[in-house]
Each structure stands twice: as C-alpha cells, then as structure tokens.
Amino acid sequence: xxxxxxxxxxxxxxxxxxxxxxxxxxxxxxxxxxxxxxxxxxxxxxxxxxxxxxxxxxxxxxxxxxxxxxxxxxxxxxxxxxxxxxxxxxxxxxxxxxxxxxxxxxxxxxxxxxxxxxxxxxxxxxxxxxxxxxxxxxxxxxxxxxxxxxxxxxxxxxxxxxxxxxxxxxxxxxxxxxxxxxxxxxxxxxxxxxxxxxxxxxxxxxxxxxxxxxxxxxxxxxxxxxxxxxxxxxxxxxxxxxxxxxxxxxxxxxxxxxxxxxxxxxxxxxxxxxxxxxxxxxxxxxxxxxxxxxxxxxx
Numbered sequence: 001x002x003x004x005x006x007x008x009x010x011x012x013x014x015x016x017x018x019x020x021x022x023x024x025x026x027x028x029x030x031x032x033x034x035x036x037x038x039x040x041x042x043x044x045x046x047x048x049x050x051x052x053x054x055x056x057x058x059x060x061x062x063x064x065x066x067x068x069x070x071x072x073x074x075x076x077x078x079x080x081x082x083x084x085x086x087x088x089x090x091x092x093x094x095x096x097x098x099x100x101x102x103x104x105x106x107x108x109x110x111x112x113x114x115x116x117x118x119x120x121x122x123x124x125x126x127x128x129x130x131x132x133x134x135x136x137x138x139x140x141x142x143x144x145x146x147x148x149x150x151x152x153x154x155x156x157x158x159x160x161x162x163x164x165x166x167x168x169x170x171x172x173x174x175x176x177x178x179x180x181x182x183x184x185x186x187x188x189x190x191x192x193x194x195x196x197x198x199x200x201x202x203x204x205x206x207x208x209x210x211x212x213x214x215x216x217x218x219x220x221x222x223x224x225x226x227x228x229x230x231x232x233x234x235x236x237x238x239x240x241x242x243x244x245x246x247x248x249x250x251x252x253x254x255x256x257x258x259x260x261x262x263x264x265x266x267x268x269x270x271x272x273x274x275x276x277x278x279x280x281x282x283x284x285x286x287x288x289x290x291x292x293x294x295x296x297x298x299x
Contacts, residue, residue, distance in 0.1 A: 005038045008121050013081070016117060020110050022089065026099045030085045036139040037080035044143075045127045052160040053153060054142050055079055057225045057235055060253050063267045065115055069123040077118040082111070083230040087197040095195030145236050150174045151258075152239035158261050159254060165262035165288050175244065175258075196230035201237070209238065213245040220249045221298055223277065224270045227251075248294075252280045255291035262288040 009031050017027045044050045051072070058078030065074045088095035090106035106114075146153040151174040158166050201209070205228075211217040220242045222228045229235050239256065242249050248257035252271075255262040265286030271277045281299030284292055 002039075004125050004127075005035060005042065008038075008118070009035060012117055012121055013114070016114055017106075020106055022105055026089065026101070029099065030089070033085040034081055037084055037141055038076075040140045040142040041076060041080050042127060049157060050146075053157040054145070054232075056156055056160040057232065058083065060224045060251070060267055061226055061270050064269045065119060066112075067116065067119060069119050073123045074119055076122060077115050079232070081118050082115055083197065083232070085197060086111070086114070087230055088195050091195040091197075095198070142232060145232060148233070149236040149240040151243050152236045155243060155256055155258065155261060156236075156239065159256055159263065162261050162263050164265070165260065167260050170258045196226065198229070199231050199234050201234070205238070209241050212242055212247050215245075217247075219247050219294055221294065222249075222251055223280070224251050224253065226270050248290075250291065250294045252283075252295065255288065255294070257290075260290070262291050264291070 013034060014027050014031050017030065018024075022030075041051070041054060055072055055075035058075040059071060061082070062071060062074035062078040065077065086106070088098060089101065090104050090108075090111055093103055096102070096104045151170065154170065154174050158168055208217065208220065212220050220238070225235060228238055239249055243256075243258055246258060248255060250256070253264045253267045268280055268283060269276070271280055281295065284295060287295060
C-alpha cells in the first residue's frame with residue numbers, strides 16, 4: 001500500500017503542483033498531509049464499515065467528479081486529496097499566508113486537473129490485493145473519529161448504508177454530550193472568511209450551534225457537507241453537537257437524525273452560486289417526507 005501512495009505522490013501529485021509554480025517547501029508540506037490521509041484510509045481499506053463511513057462525507061462532491069469511476073475511488077480522492085492542505089493554497093488569502101504566500105496559487109481548473117488525474121491513477125489500483133500495511137501511522141487524521149465523536153460516527157455509518165432511508169435505535173451510551181460550546185467573545189472576533197480546511201469553529205457557526213442546542217433552532221441546514229467544512233474532525237464535531245441536541249442535520253441530499261437517516265435518490269451537485277441554490281430549492285425529487293418538509297421550509 002505504501003508503494004501505491006508513494007508512486008502517486010512522487011510521480012503524479014508533486015509534479016503537478018510543481019507545474020503550477022508551487023514552491024518545493026509548500027509541495028512537501030501538502031504532500032505529507034495527503035500521505036497521512038491516504039495512509040489512514042488505505043491501511044483500513046478492507047474494513048468495510050470504516051471505509052464506507054469515512055468516505056461518506058466525500059460522496060456528495062465525488063458523485064459529480066470526472067472521469068467516471070467507482071464512487072469509492074472518487075470519494076477517496078475527495079476525502080484524502082481534495083480535502084487536504086491543498087485547500088489552503090486554493091481558497092483564501094488568509095489560508096495561503098500559512099505557507100508564506102500572498103495569495104492562493106491553485107485555480108479551480110487546476111484543482112479539477114489534480115482530482116481527475118488522481119481518479120485515473122487510483123482507479124487502476126487493486127487495494128484489496130495490496131499486502132503492505134504500516135505498523136503505525138505517524139499522523140492519523142481519521143482513526144480517532146469513531147471514539148472522539150461516537151454518536152456522529154454511529155449515525156454516519158447508518159447513512160453510509162442507506163439507499164433511501166433507515167430507521168434504527170441509538171445505543172444510550174452514545175448519547176454523551178461533547179465539550180460544551182461557549183458564546184464567542186465578540187471583542188476578539190476576527191474575519192470569518194475561512195479555508196474549508198480551517199479546523200476552528202468560527203463565530204457564525206458557533207452561534208448557529210448554540211441556537212440549535214438551546215432549542216431556538218429546530219434543525220441545522222447546509223447546502224452540503226462541504227459547505228459546513230472540508231475538515232473531517234470539524235464536520236464530525238458539528239454533527240455530534242447537533243445530534244446530541246436531538247436535532248437533525250439537513251443538506252439538500254441527506255437528512256440525519258437520531259434514529260432516522262435518509263438520502264435523496266439522485267444526489268445533487270454542490271452549489272457554487274446563488275442560481276445553483278435557487279434551483280436546488282425547487283428540485284424536490286427523490287426526498288422522503290421529513291427531508292422534503294425542511295427543504296420546502298428553507299426555500
């Protein structure tokens with residue numbers, strides 16, 4: 001497995017970043033981050049429960065990636081490569097500054113080139129027959145999620161098995177409130193334009209979560225998982241908080257709650273404009289009743 005990862009990084013990923021005029025130091029930082037994500041995922045590839053759960057939050061975006069390939073391969077590219085430090089040199093000036101850059105270096109079209117290349121590469125691999133497995137993973141960005149956010153992980157696993165809807169009982173021991181959110185001190189509020197990989201809960205998101213927790217808001221709505229965050233721990237933190245508040249998390253494609261999950265029959269693309277959002281609010285095809293009612297209410 002390590003040989004597959006090294007082959008991809010050294011012969012595909014790193015040369016592409018160099019071609020886009022990214023400096024060597026930045027290339028290595030991003031490559032090491034992608035290596036950790038690929039290792040964390042691929043070393044558990046034969047654990048179907050883990051694999052389906054961790055890939056789930058990449059499926060909305062991956063469904064519409066090109067070229068055509070197995071959805072697990074496209075979700076792998078989303079979760080381990082697109083949702084990495086690569087985001088920081090492709091999103092905001094603030095994120096780019098962490099690499100000593102004045103501005104983002106990678107365009108949307110170049111990101112598409114990277115994901116397309118990765119899909120072609122990994123679609124040729126046979127992970128199940130790969131014999132390599134590391135004894136330990138130096139940086140393991142996914143391995144702790146199931147224990148740190150047990151309720152979110154349990155429910156996301158149920159959703160990963162869902163083609164329409166599933167009802168289930170949540171074990172009582174999973175209903176353990178996470179560390180409480182505190183109101184943000186507005187005197188220290190900074191600019192909220194964030195990279196998708198920023199792990200911090202910004203003031204706006206914090207206030208939404210507090211309203212849900214206090215019963216002032218009946219559900220948490222976002223266009224997609226990506227629009228909440230690309231950062232896996234932050235995403236699971238948000239889901240854990242909302243589920244522990246006994247409220248649902250709703251996107252245009254998914255309805256997630258304690259005891260009931262549902263998915264749209266044909267997943268819609270992540271919105272990139274106000275026009276996209278308007279269309280998605282009018283497209284009510286393939287939704288279960290509870291999901292449909294919230295989309296109508298939001299529209």
